[in-house]
Amino acid sequence: MKHRLQFKRVGCVAASAVALAFATMAQAKVEGDTIILGSAISITGKYSQEGKNASDGYNFAVDAINAKGGVKVGGKSYKLKVQYYDDESTPARTAQLLERIINQDGIKFTLGPYASGPTKAALPVIEKYKIPMVEAEGASRSLFTQGYKYVFAVLSTSDQYLAPAVDLAAELAAKNGKKASDLKVALSFENDPFSLDVRAGAVDKIKEHGMKIVVDDKMPRDLSDISATMTKIKALKPDVILVSGHTKGATTAVRQAKEMGVNAPIVAMTHCESAKFTTKFAGASEGILCPTQWAETLTYKDSLFGTAKDYYNAFLKAHPEYKIVPYQTAQASAAVQVWADAFERAQSFDTEKLRDALAKTQMQTFYGNIKFSPAGNNVEKPMVLRQIQGDKYVVVAPTKYASDPVVYPRKAPK
Amino acid sequence: MWDNLQILGVAPIFNVQLILNGVTVAAVFCLVAYGLALVWGVTSVKNLSQGDLVMMGGYGAWELARHGVHPILALIPVSAIMFAFGWIIYKLIIRRVIQLDLFTSLLATFGLAITIQQSLNLAFGPDVRTVESGFGQIKLFGGMIEITQIKVIAFGLCVLLAIAMVLFLKKSRMGQAIRATAQDPRAARVLGVDTDLVYAMTFSINAAICGAAGVLIAMIWVIQPFYGIAYSVRAFVIVTAAGLGNLPGVIVTALGLGVLEQYSGFVIGAQFQQATIVGLLLAILIWRQMTLLRQRKSLQ
Known part of the structure; x- marks a missing residue:
């Protein structure tokens, strides 16, 4: 009994x-009057700095949209909210967490993680469950060659990061009576999907102009020392130095180049912003070219944030701990705007209708024009090249958007 | 590859740069490895949190620098704080695993490593940080060779610290007790050595050395809560290659590996630096195993 x-x-x-x-x-995706977006992002681990830049961007846009009354679907106003999990900067963890977000939490709308590695791990999961994702931080070209249908990226792909610097070098060489094919290039890249993509795009351009690669080193993965590469660069005196290795690579390169007296007429690096060049390496970073997805001096605007400059000021006011607004933050905000726009156009919470609405996105945001190719990458926004002049970033290329002329050749820092 | 070798032949001056870089890099690793070898030899605990203690030292220097203390001066307070931290960690954790098997002490120090990483991340955030020493460059051979003063100073400090350690171990009562315990803890205990105190002292000295290395690393390279692992691995490589209990060997091996790393980076490319080091370690282990086998055979 x-x-x-x-x-x-x-x-x-x-x-x-x-x-x-x-x-x-049944309810978790939309709880009462709140639409929940899910994201596995790097809160700890090696991408935690950039992960924070991105999640701050997501949150800032969510707050702005909610403050303006939220998103209207079927005549009712919904607020947005992001449910975060920490992927510890490990791609395998990102995939696990997305399974959790989709299966356990029942969330049907997702925002991307930080960096191409984790994004690459996330995409098979969202394809399997047919859950749309708007991502803002995975720029690897390989993300958009697999035939995935549920991913939409607001940013330019990584192969376009340093390619404009090569073009600029060729342009300037021609102006100064030198042939582009006489230029020597030194490359120092980290051995990860993102940096190798940047390298591939740059190498394509280098070949196109017939330049010669004299140094082609990958950074040692765990150590922040590239003095062997720098010694080689010093010995071979290239005309162009290209570096990409996330924050650590940029910090190490700018520091050791100055320490060892290494310079070239054109020096271009990625991640100048997150390495805080203008504040931490004022002087040493003078004249370095930095590609950016976005600059606050660009003329794009939208109804939520206003102009790029308005966004910049509003974000700094809300986050006084930032000295400048990193592009990671701006594009994360734009991703949330894309979601909001898709909800309003689809007038539905059905994932298929939302996917179709996302695919038809055509809008201008403070971050740039957004229109997706069938592969899901944004084809309407070019990369911008900025140079550090007097400890400020000024747009120097492409010439169409340039606010100032480029300083060439770069002077050796004192 | 041959092009790069040619450069060294045509302009031998770059050899000087490579050797200088290698030696100065190695000096800092040498400190970390020295502390590891000490703890390993005396307590037989393989400390996986070695690199994280280094990062703690680095953050100590960074925090003091924010309050206007020059990072070189920060060496003293940071070492003192790390000594105290080492003592606490010994009393809380290491003491309990010292008698247990290898696996338990590995797990315990691995747990300690994760705790330190996450605490640093919570306290200081995930930014890559550097501390500026404000020192300039030394130019040799008409600017062909440039090396920062801070690297030279770091090298000098490492040498000083190593000499001080050797003198301490040879001359002081505590040093003698540490050496006695390393040889035979039981015999040392019988002869009246307080081995618990010796263990505590050893671990704390190691923490202090790591702290000092961290201060130097913050000035030369970068610190980040999760970068400690690189220093742990490198220290293990050096100690294993040098052979256990061989403290002078640690210094020679560290310097040798440092220079070799620079050469492999220069000649075959930076991506092979680590592979060269690990490959060499493998060769040393195989060679040692073979010589051991030969000895055994001759005994039979």
Whole structure:
């Protein structure tokens, strides 16, 4: 008798647990008047700095949209909210967490993680469950060659990062009576998907102009020392130095180049902003060219934030701990805007209708024009090249958007 | 590859740059490895949190620099704080695993490593940080060779610290007790050595050395809560290659590996630096195993 009672009780608990699970499954994506977006992002680990830049961008846009009344779907206003998980900067963890977001939390709308590695791991999961993702931080070209249908990226792909610097070098060489094919290039790149993509794009351009690669080193993965590469560069005196290795690579390169007296007429690096060149390496970073997805001096604007400059000022006011607004933050905000726009155009929470609406996105945001190719990458926004002049970033290329002329050749820092 | 070798032949001056870089890089690694070898030899605990203690030292220097203390001066307070931290960690954790098997002490120090990483991340954030020493460059051979003064100073400090350590171990009572315990803890205990105190002292000295290395690293390279692992690995490589209990060997091996790393980076490319080091370690281990086998055979 006692046994049977116990059995019944267990049965009841199990049944209610199942019922509860189903109830949350059905509601978790939209809870009351709140639409929940899910994101696994780097809060700890090696991408935690950039991960924070990105999640601050997501949150800033969510707050701005909510403050303006949220998103209107079917005549009702919904607020946005982002549910975060920490992927510890590990791609395998990103994939696990997306399974969790989709299966356990029942979230149907996702925002991307930070960096191409984690994004690459996330995409098979979202394709499997047919859950759309708007991502803002995975720029690798390889993300858009797999035929994925549920990913939409607001940023330019990584192969376009340093290519404009090569073009600029060729342009300036021609102006100064030198042939582009006489130029020597030194490359120092980290051995990760993102940096290698940047390298591939640059190498394509280098070949196009017929330049010669004299140094082609990958940075040692765990160590922040590239003095061997720098010694080689010093010995071979190239005309162009290209560096990409996230924040650590940029910090190490700018520091060791100055220490060892290494310079070239054109020096271009990625991640100048997150390495805080203008504040931490004022002087040493003078004249370095930095590609950026976005600059606050660009003339794009939208109805939510106003101009790029308005966004810049508003963000700095809300986050006084930032000295400048990194592009990672701006593009993360733009990704949230894309979601908001898709909800309003689809007038539905159906993932297929939303996917179609996302695919038809054509809008201008403070961050730039957004229109997706069938592969999901943004084809309407070019990369911008800025040079550090007097400890400020000024846009120098492409010449169409340039606010100032480029200082060439770069002077050796004192 | 041959092009790069040719450069060294045509302009031998770059050899000087490579050797200088290698030696100065190695000096800092040498400190970390020295502390590891000490703890390993005396307590037989393989400290996986070695690199994280280094990062703690680096953050100590960074925090003091924010309050206007010059990073070189920060060496003293940071070492003192790290000594105290080492003592606490010994009393809380190491003491309990010292008698247990290898796996338990590995797990315990691995746990300690993760705790330190995450605490640093919470306290200082995930930014890559540097501390500026404000020192200039030394130019040799008409600017062909440039090396920062801070690297030279760091090298000098490492040498000083190493000499001080050797003198301490040879001359002081505590040093003698440490050496006695390393040889045979049981015998040392019988002869009245407080081995618990010796263990505590050893671990704390190691923490202090790591702290000092961290201060130098913050000035020469970069610090980040999760970059400690590189220094742990490198220290293990050096100690393993030098052979256990061989403290002078640690210094020679560290310097040798440092220079070799620069050469492999220069000649075959920076991506092979680490592979060269690990490949060499493998060769040393195989060679040592073979010589051991030969000895055993001759015994039979």
